[in-house]
Amino acid sequence: MPRITVTVDGITYEEDVEPRLLLVHLLRERLGKTGTPVGCDTSNCGACTVMLDGQSVKSCSVLAVQADGADVVTIEGLGADGSMHPMQRAFHEEHALQCGYCTPGMVMAAIDLLRDDPDPSEETIREGLEGNLCRCTGYCNIVRAVRRGAQEMGQAVSSS
Amino acid sequence: MTEMDAGLVAEQIVQSDQVNEPTSRSEVGRPRRRKEDTRLLTGRTQWTDNLSRPGMLHVMYLRSPMAHARITRVDVSGARDLPGVVAAFSGEDFAAEQGSLPCAWPVSDDIVIPDHPPMAVSEVRYVGEAVACVVATDRYRAADALDAIEVDYEPLPAVLDMNEALAEGSPKVHEAGNKAFSAKLTSGDLDAAFEGAPVVIDRTYVQQRLIPSAMEPRAVLADTDGESFTLWTSTQIPHVLRVMLAMVTGVPEHRIRVIAPDVGGGFGSKLQVTAEEVLGLLLTRKLGKPVKWTESRSEGNLTVHHGRDQIQHVRLAADADGRIRGLQVSLLADMGAYLMLVSPGIPMLGASMFNAIYKMDAYEFACTGVFTTKMPTDAYRGAGRPEATFAIERMMDELAAELDLDPVEVRRRNWIRHEEFPYTTISGLTYDSGNYEAATDRALALFGYDKLRAEQSDRRDRGDPVQLGIGVSTYTEMCGLAPSRMLGEANYGAGGWEHGAVRMLPTGKVEVITGTSPHGQGHVTSWSQIAADALGVPFEDVTVLHGDTAIAHKGMDTYGSRSLVIGGVAVLKACDKVKEKARTLAAHVLECSPDDLEFESGAFEVRGTESRKTIQELALAAFTAHDLPDGVEARLDSEATFDPENYSFPHGTHLCAVEVDTETGMVKIRSYVAVDDVGKVVNPLIVEGQVHGGIAQGIAQALFEEAVYDADGNLLTTTMADYLLPSAADLPGFTLDRTETPATSNPLGVKGVGEAGTIASTPAVVNAVVDALRPRGVHDVRMPCTPERIWRALNDGAQEGARP
Numbered sequence: 004m005p006r007i008t009v010t011v012d013g014i015t016y017e018e019d020v021e022p023r024l025l026l027v028h029l030l031r032e033r034l035g036k037t038g039t040p041v042g043c044d045t046s047n048c049g050a051c052t053v054m055l056d057g058q059s060v061k062s063c064s065v066l067a068v069q070a071d072g073a074d075v076v077t078i079e080g081l082g083a084d085g086s087m088h089p090m091q092r093a094f095h096e097e098h099a100l101q102c103g104y105c106t107p108g109m110v111m112a113a114i115d116l117l118r119d120d121p122d123p124s125e126e127t128i129r130e131g132l133e134g135n136l137c138r139c140t141g142y143c144n145i146v147r148a149v150r151r152g153a154q155e156m157g158q159a160v161s162s163s
Numbered sequence: 164m165t166e167m168d169a170g171l172v173a174e175q176i177v178q179s180d181q182v183n184e185p186t187s188r189s190e191v192g193r194p195r196r197r198k199e200d201t202r203l204l205t206g207r208t209q210w211t212d213n214l215s216r217p218g219m220l221h222v223m224y225l226r227s228p229m230a231h232a233r234i235t236r237v238d239v240s241g242a243r244d245l246p247g248v249v250a251a252f253s254g255e256d257f258a259a260e261q262g263s264l265p266c267a268w269p270v271s272d273d274i275v276i277p278d279h280p281p282m283a284v285s286e287v288r289y290v291g292e293a294v295a296c297v298v299a300t301d302r303y304r305a306a307d308a309l310d311a312i313e314v315d316y317e318p319l320p321a322v323l324d325m326n327e328a329l330a331e332g333s334p335k336v337h338e339a340g341n342k343a344f345s346a347k348l349t350s351g352d353l354d355a356a357f358e359g360a361p362v363v364i365d366r367t368y369v370q371q372r373l374i375p376s377a378m379e380p381r382a383v384l385a386d387t388d389g390e391s392f393t394l395w396t397s398t399q400i401p402h403v404l405r406v407m408l409a410m411v412t413g414v415p416e417h418r419i420r421v422i423a424p425d426v427g428g429g430f431g432s433k434l435q436v437t438a439e440e441v442l443g444l445l446l447t448r449k450l451g452k453p454v455k456w457t458e459s460r461s462e463g464n465l466t467v468h469h470g471r472d473q474i475q476h477v478r479l480a481a482d483a484d485g486r487i488r489g490l491q492v493s494l495l496a497d498m499g500a501y502l503m504l505v506s507p508g509i510p511m512l513g514a515s516m517f518n519a520i521y522k523m524d525a526y527e528f529a530c531t532g533v534f535t536t537k538m539p540t541d542a543y544r545g546a547g548r549p550e551a552t553f554a555i556e557r558m559m560d561e562l563a564a565e566l567d568l569d570p571v572e573v574r575r576r577n578w579i580r581h582e583e584f585p586y587t588t589i590s591g592l593t594y595d596s597g598n599y600e601a602a603t604d605r606a607l608a609l610f611g612y613d614k615l616r617a618e619q620s621d622r623r624d625r626g627d628p629v630q631l632g633i634g635v636s637t638y639t640e641m642c643g644l645a646p647s648r649m650l651g652e653a654n655y656g657a658g659g660w661e662h663g664a665v666r667m668l669p670t671g672k673v674e675v676i677t678g679t680s681p682h683g684q685g686h687v688t689s690w691s692q693i694a695a696d697a698l699g700v701p702f703e704d705v706t707v708l709h710g711d712t713a714i715a716h717k718g719m720d721t722y723g724s725r726s727l728v729i730g731g732v733a734v735l736k737a738c739d740k741v742k743e744k745a746r747t748l749a750a751h752v753l754e755c756s757p758d759d760l761e762f763e764s765g766a767f768e769v770r771g772t773e774s775r776k777t778i779q780e781l782a783l784a785a786f787t788a789h790d791l792p793d794g795v796e797a798r799l800d801s802e803a804t805f806d807p808e809n810y811s812f813p814h815g816t817h818l819c820a821v822e823v824d825t826e827t828g829m830v831k832i833r834s835y836v837a838v839d840d841v842g843k844v845v846n847p848l849i850v851e852g853q854v855h856g857g858i859a860q861g862i863a864q865a866l867f868e869e870a871v872y873d874a875d876g877n878l879l880t881t882t883m884a885d886y887l888l889p890s891a892a893d894l895p896g897f898t899l900d901r902t903e904t905p906a907t908s909n910p911l912g913v914k915g916v917g918e919a920g921t922i923a924s925t926p927a928v929v930n931a932v933v934d935a936l937r938p939r940g941v942h943d944v945r946m947p948c949t950p951e952r953i954w955r956a957l958n959d960g961a962q963e964g965a966r967p
Binding site: 021023024031032036037038039040041042043044045047048050077078079081082087091094095096098100101102103104105106107110125128129130132133134135136137138139140141142143144145146 | 196197199200201202203204205206207208210212213301303376377378379380425426427428430459460461682683684685848849851852855856857858859860882883884888890891892894896897920
């Protein structure tokens with residue numbers, strides 16, 4: 004069984020994994036990182052989105068062995084010093100979640116989208132989140148939250 | 164009305180509207196951010212699949228690949244021999260103990276409720292029905308072992324089309340035949356209404372089958388201590404489920420605890436007693452070990468109950484001025500292979516809703532439930548009411564077109580005017596309050612109706628390949644399911660009350676316990692607001708417990724826009740009882756008569772003095788019990804149930820503008836305005852969110868979603884790649900506003916909002932699409948209005964949508 008080394012939310016793990024084990028199952032069932040949920044089996048819904056070496060990936064579409072040597076950040080590792088990431092706060096302020104099942108993936112995808120465009124228009128946000136499905140919100144407040152998160156992250160960068 | 168007039172009216176409404184300006188101290192009406200969010204935003208969630216128990220085993224089900232077949236042999240021995248496999252079972256192994264999945268709503272005397280074994284024993288009747296299972300040490304091994312199970316089937320004919328199913332000589336789904344039930348409601352003289360009517364409109368609409376698609380797939384974890392059983396399950400109805408599990412399996416009710424932990428959406432799909440829940444209980448009983456099953460999405464598309472699926476034949480008779488004389492509705496409702504918890508009740512929930520907000524002389528509703536070899540249908544957001552609203556709102560547009568009237572005008576001529584409330588409709592419901600004029604005028608103003616009509620006319624004149632369509636939907640719905648007496652009259656198997664309780668803790672903090680079972684609706688926040696106002700305690704000092712039958716010991720759960728209207732009111736009533744207990748204690752402590760006390764801002768004050776005790780201080784006094792009056796218990800805790808005297812009737816006007824490319828058939832929603840009257844509002848932020856999501860789901864039915872079976876009864880839309888849920892890129896922003904006429908059937912004046920958006924939006928969108936194409940001779944497009952269907956409607960001569 005292949006042995007991999009992977010860092011998840013700042014902690015390094017060494018795990019023996021079946022070659023077929025999905026990254027999301029490694030996270031959820033081996034490492035107890037249940038903050039990242041599974042919503043489908045065809046990589047359409049995006050609920051399982053995490054950061055892999057700084058880029059968003061759907062962790063149901065990545066094998067654990069492919070994450071060997073990688074740095075993974077999940078929704079559980081986003082905040083710093085006990086406070087939420089500005090994007091998490093923006094989702095709260097704008098009521099951008101209801102059942103919350105898509106939320107971890109949505110927040111990750113939103114943060115990733117700002118790497119390409121730190122001040123995205125509504126259209127850019129909608130296009131950028133196309134791979135993440137939400138059944139509760141109709142996306143209106145998610146779009147608002149991403150704009151708010153972008154502004155706050157922009158300010159955070161410029162003030163640092 | 165001109166746009167300027169509408170603007171003035173809108174301004175007047177805003178001025179008279181107190182919705183956004185609660186009194187400064189009031190929690191109710193404030194856009195409180197949700198208490199639920201932190202956990203959900205930081206991944207500290209308790210989805211059922213996140214939970215595990217020591218020694219937990221994993222279950223996988225083998226499912227029928229045949230729509231209809233006799234099972235001649237199941238051999239699970241090959242699976243049992245594989246590494247990591249603990250057990251494997253077929254339907255025979257459960258036959259003596261599994262009972263039949265329940266149907267709680269026998270809607271007619273002629274209803275046929277077939278036996279519905281949780282695991283098929285001798286016959287399968289839809290693709291996806293469970294025929295065997297494997298229990299293994301991990302889910303990968305359980306999945307591997309399914310391949311080693313052998314099942315022999317003797318194929319039987321699939322039954323897919325409702326009309327064919329009812330025809331003489333059709334193959335039978337069940338021995339008793341393919342008719343599940345028939346029901347009829349008549350009011351007024353229909354013959355007289357149609358006889359000599361200047362206008363008669365006759366249409367057939369198809370409500371396509373939908374897959375509810377809550378984002379969290381179902382999961383069940385069952386455990387036992389050898390005597391009692393605990394089930395964690397992704398359900399909307401832990402309380403109903405507990406009763407039903409006891410009745411189905413014979414396990415005594417007091418030995419069953421059901422917990423709905425974090426539940427990731429439901430939309431009616433988790434209002435069910437599922438095969439996997441019953442089998443989970445039986446498996447943990449057989450094995451003495453905790454067992455967990457989590458469905459995959461493609462398994463869920465096959466086996467989570469579907470929604471809608473009706474053929475609606477509708478006839479409307481009207482006078483030359485557009486006044487409705489009579490309405491005749493004849494439905495075929497696809498039940499699928501079995502009657503599940505409320506399957507037959509779903510079309511019947513529409514029985515009183517086709518007449519909608521309109522006055523008329525006569526009405527007839529007839530419905531036939533039909534068995535087919537497909538997944539059973541049951542509740543999906545709106546449940547019977549979206550179907551009814553769609554049909555009547557499409558018909559109103561057809562009537563307008565027939566008479567060359569504006570579709571808003573034809574509605575105006577027929578709707579119940581605000582001064583006519585309370586109004587008993589032709590179908591016998593009494594609408595307590597509403598103001599259709601106000602909501603419509605506000606919507607027209609926000610939408611810029613006249614300007615868009617002018618643009619539409621211009622595009623038509625120019626022969627623009629991109630045509631503009633404007634869709635109107637003026638809906639109402641019956642919410643707050645439901646007055647127990649009315650449910651009894653409808654032959655439903657339970658009541659419609661709700662339970663609330665309040666525990667005053669020694670430190671003055673408050674635990675509210677509710678029988679509702681939220682799965683995204685934010686009850687913890689809204690109920691905190693209600694309790695904070697009622698008890699005069701800070702919002703932050705209240706917590707809300709729910710979703711565990713051992714904690715929230717009584718309840719009827721969450722569906723049918725009932726939680727606030729019934730459950731929220733039960734909380735309020737429990738708070739009132741706490742206050743009365745506290746008043747007795749306060750009078751004792753303050754040495755006065757209870758009549759001399761005034762309750763203000765959370766404290767009892769002796770009238771005309773400075774002497775006061777807060778309810779939080781009194782909680783401590785009750786706890787220490789050092790100085791209680793004789794006969795007074797050492798607690799302020801109270802509980803209450805609330806059973807409404809009537810349904811509530813939210814309403815609103817939704818307007819949709821679409822651009823339809825007549826060359827490609829593509830539809831783009833240009834603007835969407837919704838003005839809803841949901842009565843008093845506890846949390847405007849949550850209400851807005853409910854409306855947003857509801858509109859999105861209704862648009863999805865209009866434009867995107869359809870569960871498709873092939874000619875052999877195989878579901879073709881088993882994945883999210885095949886079943887098109889709209890993404891952010893597929894939807895526009897929505898412009899929302901509210902008008903407010905309080906409900907008179909409950910002390911909060913609330914009407915419910917969970918289903919409103921879905922009910923209103925589907926006809927608004929389809930009306931807009933048809934409006935764009937009408938000059939080209941199209942009077943219907945069957946849902947979902949895909950580019951292909953629109954292109955065909957334009958090129959095949961207009962009748963595409965009418966074909967069932």
